[in-house]
Amino acid sequence: MSGVVWAVIRREYLQRVRSRWFVIATVAGPLLMLGLILVPALIASRGQEADRQLAVVDRTGVLYERVAEGLERAGYTVERADDGTDVEATLAARIESDEIGGFLVLDQATIDRGHARLTATSRPSIVRQVAFQQILVQAALEARLGGSDPGVRALLDGGDLEVSVVSDGGVGFDDAAFLASYIGAFLLYMTILLYAVSVMRSVLEEKSNRVVEVVISSMRPFQLMLGKILGVGAVGLTQLLIWALSGALIVGAGIPALLAANPQFAALSEFRQFLPGIGYAGLFAVFFVGGYFMYSGLYAAVGAMCNTDEEAQQAQFPVIMLLMVPIVFVTQVINEPNAGLSVGLSLVPFFSPILMFARAAGGAAPLWQVGLSVLGMAVTVVVIAWVAGRIYKVGILMAGKRPTLPELWRWVREA
Amino acid sequence: MHDARPAVRLRGVTKRFGSHTAVDGLDLEIPRGSLYGLLGPNGSGKTTTIRMIMGILHPDEGTVDLLGSDDPDDTRRRRVGYLPEERGVYRKMKVLDFLVFMGEIRGVPRGEGRRRAGDWLDRLGLPEWADRKTEDLSKGMQQKVQFIATVLHEPDFLILDEPFSGLDPINQDVLEEIVRDFHERGTTILFSTHLMDQAERLCQRVCLISRARKVLDGGLRGLKVAERRGVLAVAFDGPEAWLDGPGVNSREAVGDAIHLLLADDADPQAILRRGIDAGAVIRRFELVEPRLHEIFVRHAGADAAVDAGIPRDRVPVAGGVS
Numbered sequence: 001m002s003g004v005v006w007a008v009i010r011r012e013y014l015q016r017v018r019s020r021w022f023v024i025a026t027v028a029g030p031l032l033m034l035g036l037i038l039v040p041a042l043i044a045s046r047g048q049e050a051d052r053q054l055a056v057v058d059r060t061g062v063l064y065e066r067v068a069e070g071l072e073r074a075g076y077t078v079e080r081a082d083d084g085t086d087v088e089a090t091l092a093a094r095i096e097s098d099e100i101g102g103f104l105v106l107d108q109a110t111i112d113r114g115h116a117r118l119t120a121t122s123r124p125s126i127v128r129q130v131a132f133q134q135i136l137v138q139a140a141l142e143a144r145l146g147g148s149d150p151g152v153r154a155l156l157d158g159g160d161l162e163v164s165v166v167s168d169g170g171v172g173f174d175d176a177a178f179l180a181s182y183i184g185a186f187l188l189y190m191t192i193l194l195y196a197v198s199v200m201r202s203v204l205e206e207k208s209n210r211v212v213e214v215v216i217s218s219m220r221p222f223q224l225m226l227g228k229i230l231g232v233g234a235v236g237l238t239q240l241l242i243w244a245l246s247g248a249l250i251v252g253a254g255i256p257a258l259l260a261a262n263p264q265f266a267a268l269s270e271f272r273q274f275l276p277g278i279g280y281a282g283l284f285a286v287f288f289v290g291g292y293f294m295y296s297g298l299y300a301a302v303g304a305m306c307n308t309d310e311e312a313q314q315a316q317f318p319v320i321m322l323l324m325v326p327i328v329f330v331t332q333v334i335n336e337p338n339a340g341l342s343v344g345l346s347l348v349p350f351f352s353p354i355l356m357f358a359r360a361a362g363g364a365a366p367l368w369q370v371g372l373s374v375l376g377m378a379v380t381v382v383v384i385a386w387v388a389g390r391i392y393k394v395g396i397l398m399a400g401k402r403p404t405l406p407e408l409w410r411w412v413r414e415a
Numbered sequence: 416m417h418d419a420r421p422a423v424r425l426r427g428v429t430k431r432f433g434s435h436t437a438v439d440g441l442d443l444e445i446p447r448g449s450l451y452g453l454l455g456p457n458g459s460g461k462t463t464t465i466r467m468i469m470g471i472l473h474p475d476e477g478t479v480d481l482l483g484s485d486d487p488d489d490t491r492r493r494r495v496g497y498l499p500e501e502r503g504v505y506r507k508m509k510v511l512d513f514l515v516f517m518g519e520i521r522g523v524p525r526g527e528g529r530r531r532a533g534d535w536l537d538r539l540g541l542p543e544w545a546d547r548k549t550e551d552l553s554k555g556m557q558q559k560v561q562f563i564a565t566v567l568h569e570p571d572f573l574i575l576d577e578p579f580s581g582l583d584p585i586n587q588d589v590l591e592e593i594v595r596d597f598h599e600r601g602t603t604i605l606f607s608t609h610l611m612d613q614a615e616r617l618c619q620r621v622c623l624i625s626r627a628r629k630v631l632d633g634g635l636r637g638l639k640v641a642e643r644r645g646v647l648a649v650a651f652d653g654p655e656a657w658l659d660g661p662g663v664n665s666r667e668a669v670g671d672a673i674h675l676l677l678a679d680d681a682d683p684q685a686i687l688r689r690g691i692d693a694g695a696v697i698r699r700f701e702l703v704e705p706r707l708h709e710i711f712v713r714h715a716g717a718d719a720a721v722d723a724g725i726p727r728d729r730v731p732v733a734g735g736v737s
Binding site: 011212217219 | 466469470471488491492495497498499501502503504505506507508516517519520521522561564565
């Protein structure tokens with residue numbers, strides 16, 4: 001690559017990376033992520049110790065083991081309280097002194113109709129109440145059925161429907177895959193748009209600063225456009241890399257360290273499963289680069305044919321529409337990743353960055369389809385570079401009104 | 416070392432934008448080492464001509480030959496310094512960074528660019544601005560910075576499009592001095608202006624264009640001598656209606672005299688007789704060396720003179736060019 005392109009890349013890159021905006025956005029991203037993880041965890045773990053300590057008074061003689069097991073699975077610490085005349089008063093006093101969070105009294109009514117009494121410092125949430133009831137009903141049924149039979153528990157758990165699929169279409173993702181592809185698709189949409197628009201602004205700035213003519217006298221317009229796109233793209237990759245690394249650091253190192261020091265944050269360890277793997281990051285990078293090259297080329301052309309931000313706002317409309325289509329379809333595609341429509345749409349180069357990524361991130365797209373979409377994007381990038389380069393070449397020196405479509409076509413033909 | 420070929424040679428160059436012809440069959444030769452003025456009113460095709468020399472636009476017809484080079488792109492980049500009329504700076508960049516970048520895209524290594532930029536900022540009285548953003552500069556200072564950016568790579572050919580527009584007289588003098596300095600060191604300089612007086616002060620050779628066509632070109636001295644028959648300076652007391660008559664295209668007050676621009680077939684004797692008959696007391700009656708804009712008006716016509724921003728009341732047409 002020639003020296004002038006490097007000079008342009010360097011200028012675009014350094015000017016952006018040194019800007020206050022970049023520093024703030026880059027630092028704010030991981031901080032926001034940290035906040036999203038820590039705040040719920042802190043709320044969840046607040047006051048946990050005493051509240052989660054339960055005493056169980058079992059007057060049936062058969063329920064305690066089963067109930068205690070259920071409660072422990074739900075995260076409670078359970079102790080057996082020996083029955084006596086004033087046991088309830090004693091336990092109430094222990095609640096008062098914050099030793100335990102509450103106590104549960106089980107008697108014949110529990111076995112008969114699932115009734116039990118819970119005395120606690122505060123009313124548990126509906127979700128917890130339902131969980132308590134399930135534990136009680138399950139224990140009661142097991143007791144009645146004489147239940148060492150593991151089948152009873154499976155039945156009580158709601159059974160298990162095994163799905164096997166003969167055709168290609170219609171398998172949804174499990175929760176983790178759904179989340180991974182959904183979040184990733186939106187992140188791709190946002191970052192591609194953000195940096196492609198940034199290229200447009202840069203073109204506009206050179207036009208309105210009127211610095212472009214002197215720059216263009218030292219290099220070909222295409223070199224300037226290329227340098228600009230590569231420079232801004234490098235900024236995008238830098239930012240994503242910093243975010244990915246700090247995310248990995250937080251989830252991979254930060255949280256285990258936190259857990260080691262503060263075991264009460266145990267709930268945080270669940271975030272581990274959200275840490276995307278190298279494959280996911282690589283997929284993201286490939287589709288970011290492909291999408292960014294396509295859309296930044298289009299945006300460079302839009303910038304070149306406009307003179308003001310207001311004009312550009314209007315002129316970018318068709319490009320935005322192109323980027324909105326996959327966002328409109330993304331939920332449907334994730335729900336039915338192998339339906340004909342999903343496969344078709346995800347193979348359209350302009351939609352691939354979002355839709356093919358969404359399918360591939362959930363593991364639904366065969367490798368050949370991913371490869372085909374990457375090839376499609378590569379070809380599109382070349383075509384866009386050719387067309388946008390010509391529009392750019394004529395447009396950057398053009399003042400006055402925006403070209404009409406026929407005029408634009410003439411630019412492309414004659415440039 | 417000395418190369419006899421011209422710095423620029425244009426042959427029959429035509430450029431059209433849609434139905435509008437911006438430059439029409441222009442022939443132009445700029446000798447090496449000359450200080451050459453491209454003159455004409457706004458919209459006459461100066462900037463289009465320069466953009467074609469710079470390879471930013473391509474002529475529809477004709478050829479452009481720059482410094483006799485086989486690789487015009489590289490020649491332009493390394494050997495030509497171009498200050499466009501539409502000039503600007505990257506507003507968020509520091510002055511020094513901007514200059515280093517401008518040098519870099521013309522092949523000056525960054526370290527060397529930094530050194531040269533520093534020297535130039537010192538020379539033009541802006542050393543304390545090196546680390547400030549360009550948007551903080553005043554318009555005049557910005558123009559100086561742009562000029563530095565134009566010459567940082569030490570070009571042998573400078574193309575300056577309206578270089579002094581928008582400058583106050585003091586800064587104008589500073590830049591004129593530097594332009595002369597480059598000329599004395601052998602740099603070929605092409606500069607365009609619509610201000611005839613300025614061209615007259617600076618240039619050796621000029622090309623006058625009007626409405627996309629060349630009006631005339633040549634060495635300034637030669638033109639003036641050749642045009643000597645064309646301008647009559649008169650001073651008198653009494654009526655002045657006799658000034659407007661056959662043989663006089665237009666008139667203009669210059670100092671305490673009136674300059675009459677004569678038609679080609681004018682007979683000065685007849686004009687003198689007309690004055691005496693009208694009762695004027697003639698104090699001065701002399702064929703003088705014309706000023707550049709008088710040459711321009713004589714050849715391009717009064718309408719072109721109006722294009723050139725010369726007020727119409729200074730060129731009353733009386734039975735002259737139709």
